[in-house]
Each structure stands twice: as C-alpha cells, then as structure tokens.
Amino acid sequence: MGFWLESAAWAGSPGTPSTALDALLRAVGRTGRPLLVPIRAWGDATAVGEQTAGLGIPVILAGAHYNHIVDDLAAVAKNEHLHLDTSSLAHLGAIEAAVNQIGYERVLLGTGAPARPPTSPINAVLAASIPDVAKRAVLGGNAARLFGLRAPELNLPAPIRAVDAIDVHTHLGPAPWDVPELDPAGLADLLAGHGIGRAIASSIEGIASHAETGNAAMVAACAREQRLLGYLVADPNDLRATRDQLRRWGDAPGIVGVKVHCQYSAQATGSAAMAELFELLAGHGRPVKIHVDGADFADALQRLAERHPRLPIISAHAGPGAPSAEIGAVAAATPNVYLELASSFAGLSDVRRVVESAGPDRVLFGTDAPLLDPSWVLGTYHDAGLDPASDAGVFHDTAKRLFQLPVAAR
DSSP states (O other): OOEEOOGGGTTSOTTSOOHHHHHHHHHHHHHTOOEEEEOOSTTHHHHHHHHTTTSOSOEEEEOOOTTTHHHHHHHHHHOTTEEEESTTOOBTTHHHHHHHHHOGGGEEOOOOTTTSOTHHHHHHHHHSSSOHHHHHIIIIIHHHHHHTOOOOOOOOOOOOOOSSEEEEEEEESOOSSSSOOOOHHHHHHHHHTTTEEEEEEEEHHHHHTOHHHHHHHHHHHHHHOTTEEEEEEOOTTOHHHHHHHHHHHTTSTTEEEEEEEHHHHTOOTTSHHHHHHHHHHHHHOSOEEEEOOSTTHHHHHHHHHHHSTTSOEEEGGGSSSSOOHHHHHHHHHOTTEEEOOOOSSOOHHHHHHHHHHHOGGGBOOOOOBTTBOHHHHHHHHHHTTOOTTTOHIIIIIHHHHHTTOOOOOO
16 A cells, blocks of 8 residues: 655664665655654655655655754755645644645644544644644545545534633743744633633743743733733743742742743752752742753652652653653652643643543643644643543643633623
8 A cells, every 4th residue: 555664774864975875765666655654853854855856656744843843844845746734733833834835735644642632633623723624634545645544524614622721831922832832812712712711821931942931921911911810931041030029030930930940940859959949949839830841850859749748849751851641650640730731742642641640630631832833732631532512621620720711791
C-alpha cells in the first residue's frame, strides 16, 4: 500500500547525503506507491522535497509542527508531490493555515496512534474554520485517493467543547511562533468559542524576555478584560525584582497566581536559585504554575512541594513539555501538587498513567492557547477519559477553589 522511511534508515537527518538512501528512494519510486517520511526539525521538509522530487510518487511528511511549520509549508508549496499529515499540527490555526497555503487536497489525517492521543488531531480538524468538503477530504478522502482505497462516507460530528471551563494555562503575546496574535479580548473570545468561560494567562514577553514589562502588561490586560485572569512571572535569577513586582502587583485586580518557567530561566527545578525563589513565593501564598526542567525534575518538584505544603503548585504540561508518569506519581504522593495536560508532544499511555496516578481531583484544565489549539487539547483530555460534561472538578471546580475565584456571571 505504501512505505514509511524512518530516519534510522540513514542514521542522520533527511538532509544527510547518502548514496544508499538515493538508491532506496529510487526503488520506492519504481513501485508507484506513496512514501511517508517523518520530519523533526527545521529544514527536514525542504530536504525531503529535494531528495524525492523526481520519484513520481506522493510523499507525505509526517510530523509538521510549530517549531518548523514555516519551512514545512514552504516546502510543500514548492513541491507538488509533497503532502502534510496532521499528527503534530497542534498549534492554533494550524489546519486553517495548511489548507489556505497548500490546499486541502494535500493535507491528510494522521493521529500518531497508538502512541499519541488520536482524538486531538481529529477534533482539531472538526473544529477548524474550513469548509465541510475540506474536512471530509482531510479526514479520509485524500488518503483514499492517494492509496487507492474506497472513499469513505464521512459524517462530521460536532467537535468536543468544554462547558464553562476555567483554563489555567494560557498566554498573552507577542509570541515567537507562527500563530495568530491575539489581544486580551481576542484570546477570551477564542476560548469562549470552545466553551471556556475564564482563563488564567501569563505573559510570553515576561517569560522569555523581560519579566517587569510583561507583568505590567498582564496587570493592565486583566483590568481591561474581566474574562481574563493573570499570573505574574517570577524570575529565579532576580529575586529582588520578583519581590518588588509581587509587592506592586501581587494583589492587583485579576492577578491570581505566579508563573515560573525553568527552561527559559535556565534554572532547573532542583537548583538552589529555584529553592530560594520558592521560599519567596511561599510567603506570597498564591498558586504557582511551574514548567519543570532538569534531570531530576520530578524529585525536585516533590521536594519543593514538601518544603512548602501550604503552597498549591501546578505542573504545567504535567511534565517538562509533555505529560510524564513521574509527575503523576508526585501528585499522588504530595497533596499540594496539581497538573494540567496541554501539550503538542503528549503520549497516550503517559497521559492515561498520569491521570490514573494523580486522580481527577489533582487534574486541572489547561490549553496553552494561543500557542496550542484548544480543540487539540480537548481531544487529549477526552482520550485521558476526562469529559467536560461530567468531570466538573477537572474543568472548573478545582481551579475555582485553588484560585479563590468568584462564581462567574451567567
């Protein structure tokens, strides 16, 4: 039916010159069957396009992702034989951008199952702002045509939506990724379209560039947009500045917590600087959402939580960018540790183990919008066995209690 060319076949990257690979590609081309090639980095799509240009067969790039999507789309636009799958198209507007730039005929459903949560890409396609004919083509028609299969008769169910959810992981830009730029009202409107009534955001500028400027903008945004609540970004490399910003803005209207990012601050969860920062944050007392990092991230998180048992700590992504069974175990063992599941890299078994270990009462709802598409993340929660209609604790009640939020106006 087709061929899959794994990068291990040439022990390098798609751009690595290889006489053996050239011979293999020519042999595949002679079969006339489609070829799937995983891409993992900037430039892979361009290299694959060049290497397969004369084969006369459709080539499907598996793994287009926001880290390299600009190159991915440019390569497909340049090479008519290239196509994209949806297995990693998790970022906001990804499906719409692909359809608009390369045509829906060249986008195919890929789920990454059984390794990845399959409902995430399916829900992203169903929720995308593209015509139904395009959705049917992406969900099955294009694959039937390329692989010589009988075209499926597809009914399009309504996408999964939340029900007056509280999203504990969102951001205000500007963002360094190719995603839509949203102001506070635009972010709130986007989330409302997915059934999310309130969101807690942190500043990307504050995380990645300058905490004071980003935090000031967040305070102003919360004052303007009542559907938006905010985290202040805390910098483990500058406790004096963090202490000053907590004093100035820690009780500002709409500011309900603190965000710590180990990766951007280049301080591992177990570092001395992080331990000092948490001493300061424990005195502030508001929930802390942390993006963990470092070789001992799970043990380090547990040590911080045990050192400060009254401080609610939320593990963003339930791990260092993706759900990790180790974080689920920490939440199970430590009563003040919570987690949320937003990720473009989530593994299905890891997601399920995290939820099983931690229990739904330790799981919050977070989307990482506007980097990630809320419909993608809702699919992940669905595959974890969590239902917006029945798991009110996950999607609303636990966040309301932790952040001491008033009842939303109906």
